[in-house]
Amino acid sequence: MHDPSGLTSRSTPSDTAKSIALHFALLIGATLALTPFFWLICATLKSGEDLFTFTFLPWHDLSRLTTSNFKSLFQQQPFALWMFNSLFLAATQTTLVVTLSSLGGFALAKYQFKGKKLLMLLMLATMLLPGQVLLTGGYELMYNFGWINSYASILVPGAVSVFGMFLFRQAMQTVPDELLQAGRVDGCSELRLWWEIALPIVRPMIGAFTLMSFLASWNSFLWPQIMLQDEIKYNLPMGLANMIQLPEYRQEYGILMAGTLLGIIPVVILFFILQKDFIAGLTSGAVKG
Numbered sequence: 001m002h003d004p005s006g007l008t009s010r011s012t013p014s015d016t017a018k019s020i021a022l023h024f025a026l027l028i029g030a031t032l033a034l035t036p037f038f039w040l041i042c043a044t045l046k047s048g049e050d051l052f053t054f055t056f057l058p059w060h061d062l063s064r065l066t067t068s069n070f071k072s073l074f075q076q077q078p079f080a081l082w083m084f085n086s087l088f089l090a091a092t093q094t095t096l097v098v099t100l101s102s103l104g105g106f107a108l109a110k111y112q113f114k115g116k117k118l119l120m121l122l123m124l125a126t127m128l129l130p131g132q133v134l135l136t137g138g139y140e141l142m143y144n145f146g147w148i149n150s151y152a153s154i155l156v157p158g159a160v161s162v163f164g165m166f167l168f169r170q171a172m173q174t175v176p177d178e179l180l181q182a183g184r185v186d187g188c189s190e191l192r193l194w195w196e197i198a199l200p201i202v203r204p205m206i207g208a209f210t211l212m213s214f215l216a217s218w219n220s221f222l223w224p225q226i227m228l229q230d231e232i233k234y235n236l237p238m239g240l241a242n243m244i245q246l247p248e249y250r251q252e253y254g255i256l257m258a259g260t261l262l263g264i265i266p267v268v269i270l271f272f273i274l275q276k277d278f279i280a281g282l283t284s285g286a287v288k289g
Contacts, residue, residue, distance in 0.1 A: 037264075043257040044069050051254055069254040070262075079259060081232060082239035087266065089154055089224075089235055090217040096159035097213050098206060105168025106194050110180065123162045139226060153227040158217065164209055171205040172198055207277020215267055236263050 042056045045065045058064045147153040183193045221237040
């Protein structure tokens with residue numbers, strides 16, 4: 001059919017070659033990125049003897065594969081309890097930090113008050129301090145509160161994120177002031193404006209920050225290592241590190257790999273649930289509306 005406009009798009013051989021080269025490069029990149037993950041899966045299915053004998057799997061004799069690493073992981077250590085502790089801490093801390101950060105970002109973006117600029121400068125200044133500098137003062141503060149060996153010492157300090165507040169401040173600036181004013185005319189409280197008007201508009205940022213916060217809490221090791229003393233309160237990184245330190249686990253790398261693999265699964269599941277919001281949240285500031 002003739003196109004009178006003459007604008008019919010046709011792919012030239014050079015465009016096809018570029019597309020093939022691009023997809024080939026992406027395939028190579030994806031293969032390199034997934035190879036360590038595939039090696040990890042293979043390591044969990046091999047015995048201690050085969051772990052360093054075969055790079056991936058003993059393809060000539062797949063009957064050598066075993067699930068004993070997973071059985072030993074749950075039988076010899078309270079791995080299920082460590083996993084539950086990590087899920088509880090990560091879910092609770094993520095809920096707190098996302099809620100407080102969105103509230104702080106909403107206030108910084110939509111309210112004018114005396115000392116606002118000074119407050120923001122002080123908040124930015126705290127971001128320049130390395131976290132290690134605050135360990136001594138944080139430990140003394142938790143000791144005076146009587147929170148040593150308590151989850152409160154993990155959740156309360158981790159509930160506030162200056163980075164998160166500024167992240168939500170940037171997102172909240174896209175909320176039209178007219179919508180907020182119309183809500184006030186209809187009798188909405190300020191919290192209701194935040195909940196019913198502002199949050200739905202910045203939903204992509206909520207997804208992105210939720211994933212980042214959950215991942216940071218899930219992988220947290222240094223501060224919990226300082227605060228928590230009882231093994232039954234360990235989170236997953238502490239539990240796996242404790243297994244490495246035990247003499248009987250010096251050669252049981254398969255069990256450690258099994259614990260590492262199971263520890264990755266919750267983060268992967270959350271990423272697939274929030275991937276659209278995560279990508280949209282990261283790119284929301286790229287286009288000026």
